[in-house]
Amino acid sequence: MSERNSAPDFLKIKNAMRHFQTPEGSLVKALDGINLTIAQSEFITLLGPSGCGKTTLLNIIAGFERLDSGKILLDNSPLLELPAHKRPVNTVFQSYALFPHLNIGDNVGYGLDIHGVAKQERNKRVAEALEMVGLQGVEKRRPTQLSGGQQQRVALARAIVNRPKMLLLDEPLSALDRNLRMKMQIELKNLQAELGICFLFVTHDQEEALTMSDRIVVLNGGKVEQVGTPDEIYHRPASRFVSEFIGESNIFSGTVSRCENGLALVNADGSEIVCQSQQLRVGQPVSLLLRPEHFQLVAGSPASGTSSQAMIQARLQQSVFIGRDHQLHCQMANGQPISALIRSAMAAVQPGQAIELHYDPAAVHVIPAAAQQSADEEAA
Known part of the structure; x- marks a missing residue:
């Protein structure tokens, strides 16, 4: 197990269990006793093959799925007791999910409008969020007038405009071409450092995980195979599975x-x-x-x-x-x-x-x- 930075524990996952029933009546263990502790300013990547439980875990933290048993604490407060819309986390999905009938400013400010933020404050925060992702001045455009990479940045701006304590990212770069994906990897890492909040990133792309992460959580069959820095995961894998899966x-x-x-x-x-x-x-x-x-x-x-x-x-x-x-x-x-x-x-x-x-x-x-x-x- 690698050493984390000196920041206090921020997210604690304790013995998380989640089972799904198949159409044939059997149970599939999506999460099988997950234990994980994350610091406040870390960039953590959940990495593993399809069906390993990474997206299930992300959806449970976001409030879109439930746990069968176990606990999740955020800032030492029980997270599972809060409904999804009251959790201090935001999610960026693989599909950008932008509203095509709204301009970019209204897309980014939608969450602020829902929470009744005053118009002047709302517009200021929308402009700040767009500037952070390098899209200042496009508030009046529609999503169809932007490239795929720009639409991804809009989705990021919409996620950070509410100033969440934690950002959840579910394979947000997988639909981009290779060159744009590599550029966005660097931009995401820089954005995380600028915001100083925890990013929990889901991917099945090993190179992406090694490039962006402070630490990587390798999942296999609903269990944690290894938690470590990219260097540790690549050069000192803890199991044969990690050895064969990474690189x-x-x-x-x-x-x-x-x-x-x-x-x-x-x-x-x-x-x-x-x-x-x-x-x-x-x-x-x-x-x-x-x-x-x-x-x-x-x-x-x-x-x-x-x-x-x-x-x-x-x-x-x-x-x-x-x-x-x-x-x-x-x-x-x-x-x-x-x-x-x-x-x-x-x-x-x-x-x-x-x-x-x-x-x-x-x-x-x-x-x-x-x-x-x-x-x-x-x-x-």
């Missing part, structure tokens, strides 16, 4: 065969992987993670001994150019596929060629089988 990964499962000089040798289906011993013991079953970018390529005959680093022998099957890098899809002697990300200038090899993939043993992340099982049980 490209090469996973090797085997048994420690030797430990000496601070290094451990792991026999993974006939292939030997070297890692730092990290208090491993001979005979211990482990799972090892090596990211594709951790490899350096040495072309030529296997076992050439040209590098002092650890090495995996493989045969290139396919090389895919992805810009400045090549994605190498290879096969080890035992038949296991392995992927490497190599800078283009170093990737002058042909399919069928024998290669050596060198790596630093310190780059190998070790997930002992016992620790993985314990982490899964703790999340349950």
Whole structure:
């Protein structure tokens, strides 16, 4: 578990349970004992595959769904007792849900009108909200006169104009093209820092989560797999699920065969992987993670001994150019596929060629089988 910033606890979710009944009569656990604590100024991302419970949790906080059991406290006050329209949170949805018959100023000020805010104050806050999202001066336009990215900003302005204590965002960027989405990611992060309030962001896009978050909550089957900073989630995943779900990964499962000089040798289906011993013991079953970018390529005959680093022998099957890098899809002697990300200038090899993939043993992340099982049980 990662350390959070020094701000006091703001949102506390305690043993949240939510079940849904299927048409066949069985129960699906959308949330299965979720426990989570968030600080006031954090940008938190709920990340996981479809059906993991992230949107259900967001909807419960917003008041659109109910909990079967558990508690949610916001600023040390029970949140679930309040109806949705009285909760100090606002939601930005994937669909912008703008009123087409209202101009932008009236769309943004709709919530203020509902609450009876005086016209002068209302107009001032609408102008401030639009300026925050870079849309000052468009109050008189209609939604159809704006681009998709601009409409998304209007939805954000409408959400922040009421000055909520917390902003909930349900995959708000998924409908945008890649370049605009990347730009909006930066703008959202800057907006969150400027407002100084908690953003709870839902996505299934790993790159989006790694780019924007202070911490990431990885959900799987209604349970928390891991909570950590982007660096922790990517480089030190707590379970095999997180290892495989976040980014490209090469996973090797085997048994420690030797430990000496601070290094451990792991026999993974006939292939030997070297890692730092990290208090491993001979005979211990482990799972090892090596990211594709951790490899350096040495072309030529296997076992050439040209590098002092650890090495995996493989045969290139396919090389895919992805810009400045090549994605190498290879096969080890035992038949296991392995992927490497190599800078283009170093990737002058042909399919069928024998290669050596060198790596630093310190780059190998070790997930002992016992620790993985314990982490899964703790999340349950």
